[in-house]
Each structure stands twice: as C-alpha cells, then as structure tokens.
Amino acid sequence: MTTESTSLFSSLTRRSFLKTASSVAAAGALGDSLDLLAQAAPKYTAILIPAGAHPAMRSAAEMLAKKLGLSADAIHESSGATSVSRGAIVLALKNVVTDGRGALASAIARDGYAVLAENGGVMVVGARPRSLLFAAGETHHWLDRATGTWPRNPEFAMRFAAHHADHSVAEQVAILGANSFIAQLHASVSLKDEMPEVYAKLSPAVQQRLAAAEADDMKRNATLVKEFHDADVEVFADLPYGNNFSRWSEDLYNAFLAVYPSAKGVPEEHSWERAALCPSDPATWKLFEAYVRECARQSQADGVACTFWDQFGIFCHDERCRKNGLDQFKNELQAAITHYYAAVQPMGKKLHLRTWSSGCPHWLGADYVHAPGYSNFSQSHYELWSRVINETPKEILIQTKVYHSDCEPDPRFSTLLGHCKPHPEIVEYQMVGQTIGRHYFPAATAAYTAWTMKKAHELIGAAGGAEITPGGTMQSNYDMYADLLNSVDIFAWRELTWNLNASVAQIYADWAAQMYPAQAAPHMAKAMLLSEEAANLCWSPLGHGSSTNSDFANDIERRETLLRYTNRYYLPEYAKFLEPTKENIARIVAEKQKCLAGIDAMLAELEAAKPHLTEAQAAEISTRFDWFREFAICNTALDVSLWRFRYLRAQAAMLTTDPAEIKPLAEAFDTVTQHAPKLFHYDPAQKFTCYDAPLGQLRTKPNLGSPLRLMHEIYTRSLAFMEASVGPDYLPKEFLRAEVQINIPTESQRQRM
Ligand SMILES: [Zn+2]
Numbered sequence: 001m002t003t004e005s006t007s008l009f010s011s012l013t014r015r016s017f018l019k020t021a022s023s024v025a026a027a028g029a030l031g032d033s034l035d036l037l038a039q040a041a042p043k044y045t046a047i048l049i050p051a052g053a054h055p056a057m058r059s060a061a062e063m064l065a066k067k068l069g070l071s072a073d074a075i076h077e078s079s080g081a082t083s084v085s086r087g088a089i090v091l092a093l094k095n096v097v098t099d100g101r102g103a104l105a106s107a108i109a110r111d112g113y114a115v116l117a118e119n120g121g122v123m124v125v126g127a128r129p130r131s132l133l134f135a136a137g138e139t140h141h142w143l144d145r146a147t148g149t150w151p152r153n154p155e156f157a158m159r160f161a162a163h164h165a166d167h168s169v170a171e172q173v174a175i176l177g178a179n180s181f182i183a184q185l186h187a188s189v190s191l192k193d194e195m196p197e198v199y200a201k202l203s204p205a206v207q208q209r210l211a212a213a214e215a216d217d218m219k220r221n222a223t224l225v226k227e228f229h230d231a232d233v234e235v236f237a238d239l240p241y242g243n244n245f246s247r248w249s250e251d252l253y254n255a256f257l258a259v260y261p262s263a264k265g266v267p268e269e270h271s272w273e274r275a276a277l278c279p280s281d282p283a284t285w286k287l288f289e290a291y292v293r294e295c296a297r298q299s300q301a302d303g304v305a306c307t308f309w310d311q312f313g314i315f316c317h318d319e320r321c322r323k324n325g326l327d328q329f330k331n332e333l334q335a336a337i338t339h340y341y342a343a344v345q346p347m348g349k350k351l352h353l354r355t356w357s358s359g360c361p362h363w364l365g366a367d368y369v370h371a372p373g374y375s376n377f378s379q380s381h382y383e384l385w386s387r388v389i390n391e392t393p394k395e396i397l398i399q400t401k402v403y404h405s406d407c408e409p410d411p412r413f414s415t416l417l418g419h420c421k422p423h424p425e426i427v428e429y430q431m432v433g434q435t436i437g438r439h440y441f442p443a444a445t446a447a448y449t450a451w452t453m454k455k456a457h458e459l460i461g462a463a464g465g466a467e468i469t470p471g472g473t474m475q476s477n478y479d480m481y482a483d484l485l486n487s488v489d490i491f492a493w494r495e496l497t498w499n500l501n502a503s504v505a506q507i508y509a510d511w512a513a514q515m516y517p518a519q520a521a522p523h524m525a526k527a528m529l530l531s532e533e534a535a536n537l538c539w540s541p542l543g544h545g546s547s548t549n550s551d552f553a554n555d556i557e558r559r560e561t562l563l564r565y566t567n568r569y570y571l572p573e574y575a576k577f578l579e580p581t582k583e584n585i586a587r588i589v590a591e592k593q594k595c596l597a598g599i600d601a602m603l604a605e606l607e608a609a610k611p612h613l614t615e616a617q618a619a620e621i622s623t624r625f626d627w628f629r630e631f632a633i634c635n636t637a638l639d640v641s642l643w644r645f646r647y648l649r650a651q652a653a654m655l656t657t658d659p660a661e662i663k664p665l666a667e668a669f670d671t672v673t674q675h676a677p678k679l680f681h682y683d684p685a686q687k688f689t690c691y692d693a694p695l696g697q698l699r700t701k702p703n704l705g706s707p708l709r710l711m712h713e714i715y716t717r718s719l720a721f722m723e724a725s726v727g728p729d730y731l732p733k734e735f736l737r738a739e740v741q742i743n744i745p746t747e748s749q750r751q752r753m
Contacts, residue, residue, distance in 0.1 A: 043143075044068055044122070046088040050096070051077040054129035055230035057091055059170035060136040064089060067139060086120040091132050097125050104149055110462075111179055112153030117145040130173055130232035137174030138494070140510060155457055155500050158465025160352075160399070160426055163235070166479050169227040175481065176468065177494050181228060182305045182352065185221045185237040187298035188213035191252060194290035201255035218298055225300045236352045237299030239292065239306045243336055244313025246276040248291065256287050263287070265316035268327075272367040273315035279332055280320035285339045292343040303350030306340055308333060309358070310369070329372045330379070334387035341393055352397045353388070354428070355416060357381045358406040359565040369565075373416075374404070381416040389420050399426035399467055402452045408545045409436055409536040410448055418459025426465035427456035431480070431489050434473040437539065437550045439690070440680075440702050441628035442485045442531035442602070446492035447504045453496040466497045472690075474549055476699035483690035484515055484617060485624060488528050505529070516613065523609035524621075527602045531628075534598035538632045541588055541639040542577045551704040552635070555713050559642060580650035585643045592636035599629050620688050623681075627702070630678045634707040637668040637675075641714045648721040657725035665718050666735035672711040679704070712738060 047061045047070070061075045068074075082097050084090060094105045104125055107114045113131040116123045122145065126132045135142065135152070142150055154177060161176050163169070163183035172178065190210035192199045199207065221237075228235040240248040245256075253276065257264055260283035265275030277284040296304050314332050321327040326335065341351050357373025373384035381404075382389075389398070398420045404412040417427055429449065436443040453466065470490050472478040481487055491511040495502045505525075512525035539546040544563050546553075553559035563578075577584060603625055610618050644661050651657045680703055684696025691698060716738050722731060 043120075044087060044089050045070065045074060046085075047075045048078045048085070048088050048090045049075065050092065051079045053077065053091075054232060056129035056170065056173075056232040057093075057126075057132045059231065060132035060174070061091060063133070063136040063170070063174055064139070067136075082123075084116060084118050084121040084123045088121050090121065090123040092123060092125050093129070094125055094127050097123075101125075107149065107151035109151075109153040110157055112151065114149055114151040115142040115145060116149045117142075117147055128232060130179060133170055133174045133231060134177045137177060138498075140514065152498065154498050155453075155462060156466050156497055157463050158397075158424065158426060159497050160465055160467035162467075162469040162471070164470065164479075164481065167481060169224075169231045169233070173231045173233055175490070175494065177498055178233065178468070180234045180236065180465070182236045182238055182467075183224065183228070183301070185224065185235070185299035185301055186217050187221075187237075187295040188217050189249065189252065189291055189294045189298070190214065191290055191294065194294055195256075195287065197259050198252065198255045198287070201258045202251055206251050214298065218300070221298060221300050234302040234350075236303040236305040236350070237295060237301040239295055239304050239340075241307050242311025242313055243288070243306075243308065244274050244276050244311045245287065245291075246274070247311065247313065252287075252291070256283075260287075265314060266318035266321075268315060268317045270366060270368050271315060272310065272364060272369040274311070274313050275316040276313045278316040278318055278321060279314045279326040279335050280316070280318070280324055284314070285335070288336070289339050289343040292340050293347065296344045296347055296349050301349070303352055304340070304344055305352035305354060306337075307354040307356065308336070309356035329370070330384050330387050333385065334391055337388050337392050337396065341396060345393070350395070350397065352399060354399045355381075355385055355388075356401060356406070357384060357416070358401075358404070362561060362564050364561070371565075375415060381414070382419050385416060385420070389423060392423075394422040396423055397426060397465075398423045399428050399465075401428045401430060402456060403430070403435060405545065406430065406435065406548075409445075409539050410543075411435075413452060413455060417456055424464055425460040426467050427453070427460060428467040428469070429493055430469045431493065432469055432471040432473045433475060434548055434550070436489075437535055438474060438704065439472040439478065439480065439483065439486050440704070441535065441624055441631065442528055443535055444486070444488050444492075444508075444528045444532045446488060446507050446529075447532050449489070449492050449496055450502070450504050450507070453493075454500050457500055466493070468493045474700065477691040477693050477697075479690055479692065484620060484688075485528065485531075486690070487511070487515070516609070516617065518612075520609040520612035520617075523605045524613075527605035527609070527625075530598050530602045530605065534595050534602065534628075534632070537591055537595035537598065538628075538635055541643070542584070542591065543574070544577065546635075552638070552707045552710060554705070554709055556642070556645070556710065556717070559638075559710060578646075580643075580646040582647065585640070585647055588640055588643050592640055595632055595636055596629075599625070599632055603629070616687070619686060623686065624688075627680055630675055630680075631704060633675045634672050634679065637671045638707055638710055638714070641665055641668045641711065641718075645714045645718045645721075648718045652721040652724060655725070657722045659722050659726055659731060661718065662722060662731055662735045665715055666737050669711055669715045669737045672707050676706060676708050679706075 047064055049057050049061045062072065065072060065074050082092050094108050097105050104114050104116055108125065108127050111127045111131050113124055113126040113135045124132060124135045126135065141152065158180055159176065159178040160180045160182060161172060161178040163181045164172060188210045190199055190202065190207060225235055246253040263277050263281040263283040265278040267275035292304065312329065312332060317327045325331045337353060344351055359371045359374055360376050361371045361378050362369050370378060372378050373381040375381060400414050400416045402414055404414050417425060433439040436445055470480040472480060480490060488508065488511045492507045495507050508525035508529045512521040516524050539550060545565065547562055553562060606621055606625055644665055648657060648661055682695045682702065685694050687694045695702065
C-alpha cells in the first residue's frame with residue numbers, strides 16, 4: 001500500500017547525462033534538443049561569460065557549448081560582457097547589466113532571466129547565477145529568436161526536486177528549472193557526543209562501524225553539497241522516512257531503551273501504526289532532537305526534510321498518552337514537528353515538512369490502517385495538520401501532494417493545499433511510477449499536471465512552490481529523464497512551473513520535437529496525449545482505484561480492499577457508482593471499450609510515426625505499447641467481470657440470480673486465458689532508453705503479476721451464485737470453464753438450519 005520514494009535513487013549508479021545524451025542524439029533525451037538544430041544553423045560560435053564567473057554560470061556556458069556542438073574553447077571570459085555581440089551568446093547577471101538596459105533587467109522577477117536578441121547576437125541576463133542554468137535548459141524557447149526581448153520568470157518562488165544520482169546537479173537544475181533539492185545525504189549517527197550514555201550501550205563493533213561510516217558519509221556529503229552550491233541552489237537532507245525510531249536505527253533504539261526503558265511506547269491493539277517510543281516521555285524527544293541534529297550536521301545541507309505518513313511510530317496508547325492526548329495523530333505531529341524544528345533552527349538550517357494523507361481507513365490483514373487526514377470516515381486533512389499549521393513556526397515549509405489519493409491516475413485534488421498559511425506551501429508531484437502505472441507503459445500526465453498546477457497556484461500563490469519526484473517505483477536500472485515516453489511528465493512539470501498557461505497540446509508538441517525526428521514528432525505527441533486518458537480508464541474503473549503499484553490483485557478480497565482504499569469517490573454522493581446494477585456494468589463496459597479504443601488510436605499514431613523513427617525507437621515504443629495493450633486487455637476484462645460478480649453477489653443476497661451473465665463471464669475468462677501468456681514479451685537483448693542495461697539484465701524484470709488467479713476466482717464464485725439459484729442442470733455447458741465451487745453445507749450446518 002505504501003511506498004518510500006525517498007530511497008528510490010540510492011542504489012543507482014551514476015552516469016553522465018550529457019555524455020548519454022550526445023551519444024544518443026538521434027534517439028533523444030531531455031536536454032539534447034539542440035544537437036540537430038545546431039547542425040542546421042551554426043548561428044553562434046562563441047559564448048561569453050564574466051571573468052571569475054560563478055560556477056553555475058560556467059556550467060551553463062558549458063551546457064550551451066555542448067548543445068551547439070562547440071568546443072570548450074568557444075567559451076570566453078570577458079570583464080565587460082554586458083552588451084550583445086554578433087555571433088555570440090553573452091551570459092550576464094542582472095546587477096551588472098546597466099547602461100540602457102534597465103528595462104531588460106526590470107523585466108526579471110524572482111530568479112528568472114531575460115533574453116535580448118539583436119544584431120546577430122543574443123544576451124541572456126539572469127537574476128542570479130542559477131538563472132543562466134535555467135536558460136541553458138530550455139534553449140528551444142529562445143535560441144532561434146533574432147530580435148526583441150523575452151523575459152522568462154518562474155510562476156513559483158520555490159521549485160523543489162528530488163535529486164537523481166544519475167545526473168549532475170547542474171543538469172537537473174537546467175532541465176527542471178528547479179532551485180531547491182531534496183537529497184539522500186546519509187548520516188551515520190552514533191550519538192557519541194549527543195547522548196554518551198546511549199552510545200555506551202552500543203557494542204564496540206557497532207561503535208567502530210558507525211565511526212568509520214561517519215567519516216565516509218561526511219566526505220561524500222561535502223562533495224555533493226558543494227555540487228548543489230556550485231549550481232547556486234539549496235539542498236535539504238532527507239531524514240529517515242516516518243518517525244518510527246526503531247526503523248531509523250535498530251542499534252540505537254535498543255541502546256536507548258536500555259538506558260531509558262520508560263520511553264518505550266505501548267501500541268494500540270490491531271493498529272497498523274506502531275509505538276516504538278512514547279511521545280509523553282521526555283527522553284523520547286531528547287533522542288529525536290539529538291538524532292535529527294546529528295543528521296543535519298553530518299549532511300552539511302541547508303536544511304532537513306521530513307515525511308509523515310503511515311509509519312508515525314509514536315502512536316502510543318499508554319496511560320500517559322491517553323491522558324494528555326498524545327495518542328492522537330494531530331497532537332503527535334505537532335509535538336514531532338516542534339522538536340525537529342528545535343533541533344535544526346539553532347543550526348541555521350531550514351525545516352521542510354512533507355504532509356501526506358491518502359486512502360480510506362481499512363483493515364489490512366489483522367491491522368487497521370487509520371489513514372488519518374483523508375476525510376472519509378477519518379478526520380479531515382486540515383484537522384490532522386491543524387495544530388502543526390497553527391502552532392509551529394511559520395517559516396517551516398509545508399509540502400503536500402496534489403493528489404488526494406496517492407496512487408491513482410486522475411485523482412481528486414488535495415483538500416489541504418491552500419490551507420497552511422502562514423507557512424509557505426509547496427505542491428508535490430510524485431511522478432514516480434506508482435501514481436500512473438509502473439512506467440513500463442506510456443504514462444503521461446501533462447493534462448492533469450496542467451489543471452492541477454493552475455489550481456495549486458491560485459491557492460498557494462507565487463511565493464509558494466512546486467515539487468517533483470521523477471523516478472519509478474519498484475523499478476531497477478530506471479532513469480525517467482532518459483525515458484523516450486515518460487520524460488514528457490518531467491518536461492510538462494518544468495513548462496508549467498514556468499508558465500501556468502502553457503497549452504497541453506503545445507507541451508506535447510515541444511517535447512516530441514526534442515525527442516523524435518521532425519516527421520515522427522507530431523504523431524508521437526498525439527500518441528502520448530492519447531495515452532493519458534487510456535491509462536486513466538485502464539486503472540480507474542468508474543473513478544475507483546486499483547493497486548498502489550498498478551499490478552493485478554491476486555484475489556477478490558484484495559481487489560475490493562483496493563477499491564475501498566484508493567477510492568476517491570468513497571463519499572456518499574458517489575456510492576451510486578458502486579451499486580451492483582446492470583446499469584453500472586454497462587457503464588464500465590463502455591468505459592473499458594473507450595480505453596481499448598484509445599490504445600488502438602495510440603498504435604495507429606505509432607504506425608504513422610514508424611517510418612520516421614530510428615529502428616531502436618520504433619522497437620522500444622512498439623514493445624511498450626504492446627505491453628500496455630496486453631495489460632489493458634486483461635485488466636479491463638477483470639474489472640468488467642468484477643462488476644458482474646458484484647451484481648451476482650447482490651442478486652444472490654436477494655435469493656435470485658441472472659444466468660445471462662454466464663456468457664460474458666466465460667468470454668472474459670477466455671480473453672484473460674488467451675492474453676495472460678502474452679504479457680511482457682520482449683527480446684532479452686533489447687535495450688530501452690530508460691534502462692542502463694538490456695531487458696534481460698534488469699535486476700527487476702518487467703512484470704505486473706498474473707491476472708489468472710483473480711479471473712478464476714471471479715468466474716467460479718460468480719458461477720456458484722448462479723448455480724445456487726438455478727441448480728446444476730440449467731447453466732449452458734458451452735459456457736462452463738471451470739469447476740463450480742459450491743459450498744455444500746455440512747451435516748451440522750444443515751441441522752442448525
Ligand atoms: Zn505514551
């Protein structure tokens with residue numbers, strides 16, 4: 001149900017994006033758009049930067065040179081580079097551009113930039129060094145301009161991104177137009193200085209291991225933090241997920257309890273939440289503060305980022321907590337944030353808080369998932385965070401997912417965004433696979449991002465921020481920046497954070513123009529645009545949810561748990577979509593036909609693009625579109641059949657049935673049986689753009705489970721409902737596909753009847 005996106009990238013090996021990009025220029029990747037353009041029009045032969053320029057400006061110049069196919073020799077330092085010069089791109093900062101250029105400088109807002117083109121040259125003026133990187137990342141907007149000025153200012157003051165270890169920070173700043181990052185800056189906390197009494201309880205072997213690791217971590221962190229500062233951006237260190245201390249460090253947890261046994265929490269019975277520590281015990285907060293402080297120190301970052309959801313870990317129900325209210329989520333959150341802040345504020349570091357609420361409360365096995373903050377049958381999102389919002393220092397940044405349910409295509413809009421003032425608010429786009437399929441398939445979300453970004457901006461204002469986490473859940477070897485399909489989501493996020501009014505069609509067109517040969521681009525833009533609705537219809541039957549990780553549920557119970565958990569319409573007014581009626585079956589049949597028709601239309605666009613694509617592009621896209629089609633055929637058959645099952649179950653509860661349902665159920669059974677073996681066919685030697693290894697060598701094989709078990713259960717249980725009313729002779733033999741699983745009452749049950 002849950003995911004820890006924070007650790008997505010830690011296992012990836014580092015590759016040079018620019019090297020990758022230039023070597024696959026024809027194959028396309030975000031950032032290499034100008035290789036082809038440069039060959040066509042060698043308009044610029046020099047790039048001028050000020051003498052002693054900030055490293056971010058120098059990186060911008062290097063990036064531009066690479067895009068234009070110029071050698072490093074084409075970059076010149078010039079002490080007076082503040083005027084346009086023929087054949088050159090001049091990079092300058094706003095505060096040094098004066099004579100006669102006041103209007104140009106004053107057109108720049110926040111950390112934006114402005115472009116002045118005249119007399120065969122162009123000058124790019126940035127508010128600050130990183131602004132030139134932003135310009136270098138979107139040359140398609142300005143490099144062809146021959147005259148006039150063009151100001152380019154971001155819509156949000158803050159643009160946050162999750163750091164991706166595969167790419168240099170400067171590249172990510174350029175591609176994303178981002179000015180703040182959240183990164184894995186690992187700390188090896190021993191508490192040697194902070195809590196020597198706890199440290200003393202660690203075994204000598206653990207003490208030695210932590211000391212050695214600390215030295216390595218500090219060194220690695222210093223190098224990475226310098227890379228951020230060289231790109232003129234801030235970086236926040238990701239704290240361990242949630243605040244279950246036993247997950248943060250088992251060694252320290254045990255050592256701590258050996259000294260402070262009264263701090264151990266008492267969990268609530270049957271709760272998904274744990275109670276590693278008791279928030280009413282003062283030692284608990286001494287420990288948290290010490291740990292957070294040590295993480296902040298070792299990270300050497302500008303701030304720390306913390307996440308709260310489903311691993312609160314201090315959901316304690318001992319007598320103390322029940323008495324003072326710390327057995328309530330909203331009070332625990334207020335206490336936790338207050339203490340985290342107390343740890344980092346004196347160090348001059350910022351605190352970034354990631355709120356999260358998702359999914360209806362539900363049972364998961366023997367545990368109850370509380371899902372606080374989702375409003376439906378639990379407290380509202382605002383109520384959950386209200387004490388944090390109103391009682392913690394206003395400089396704490398509050399980031400909230402745009403999705404009200406975190407794992408669905410086309411989910412409802414967050415109910416918390418816009419309600420966290422006076423805190424600065426950030427709207428989060430978790431563009432990892434889980435919201436939109438596993439990134440095996442086309443999974444475009446540009447239209448969704450467009451309307452939600454606009455709405456978020458209205459609610460939180462230009463002083464707020466937007467965040468992106470590009471990546472893939474449950475993927476290995478994956479790089480979304482290099483993905484020839486789903487990099488469109490990164491591209492759209494960047495466009496929209498800099499221009500809320502960018503049209504969706506134009507975004508697809510501009511992105512495709514960068515990725516594909518000119519004659520193929522319009523068709524690929526159309527195919528990806530179509531994929532957005534097709535994916536929504538594939539995974540969201542009548543707006544209800546599927547699995548967090550987009551795979552096949554194994555049985556009906558799991559499928560129905562998912563309907564409850566991910567159901568954005570789990571509100572009384574939407575209950576009509578869940579009614580087990582013929583009308584709703586017809587509705588879902590129509591919806592799934594539309595999904596499959598959308599995929600056919602995507603395939604038609606691919607056929608039109610194919611003659612103009614490279615062989616590798618055509619092979620990859622054909623494979624992935626085929627994967628999507630086969631998955632959708634199985635998934636839509638399952639969803640329709642589930643609605644039939646629900647109808648028959650309701651009929652059975654009324655002691656009747658509808659045997660006409662046997663035919664479509666048998667057909668669905670046949671469809672799934674035929675298509676299940678066709679899922680994820682590939683040549684092991686085939687290499688996708690988004691993976692750093694051939695398909696046969698991926699650590700995680702492309703796979704979303706099997707539809708067979710669920711189909712079998714739906715079919716046989718449906719049959720049993722029918723048979724219970726009509727007896728074994730009535731059902732047409734040609735539609736029998738499996739043994740009917742009738743629960744014949746035992747003798748003792750008969751006697752009870
Ligand atoms: Zn307690």
